[in-house]
Amino acid sequence: MAGERITAVRLGAVIRARAAAAATEAHTSGSCGHPAAGLVSALYPAAGVWCPDCGHDAVSDLLLTYGCLMCGHPARAGLTQARAGEVDVLLRTCGCCLTADSPAPVPGSPDPT
Ligand SMILES: [Zn+2]
């Protein structure tokens, strides 16, 4: 396993907006049905909400994604986890997008902090 890590940092507004959008789409798609379901992949939010057991493939897909989901630049090592409501959204990002607070293309993120 090449570093199945999840990094916790203070995330920027751009990435939090992306996570919120992914969470919304995942909720629309449903969940794996297990009590531990609470993870969403920003790569395939249409896969729904899954638990760690069901999410192995989704996590692998994320880890194998070369580029940042936001800008396509080479991503940082490991995954980024962004809390969005009741779920945690897993993303691949580069260092710039991780903390970017510049206006996101996704509207509806009024919290500037
Ligand atoms: Zn499950």
Ligand SMILES: [Zn+2]
């Ligand atoms: Zn980026």
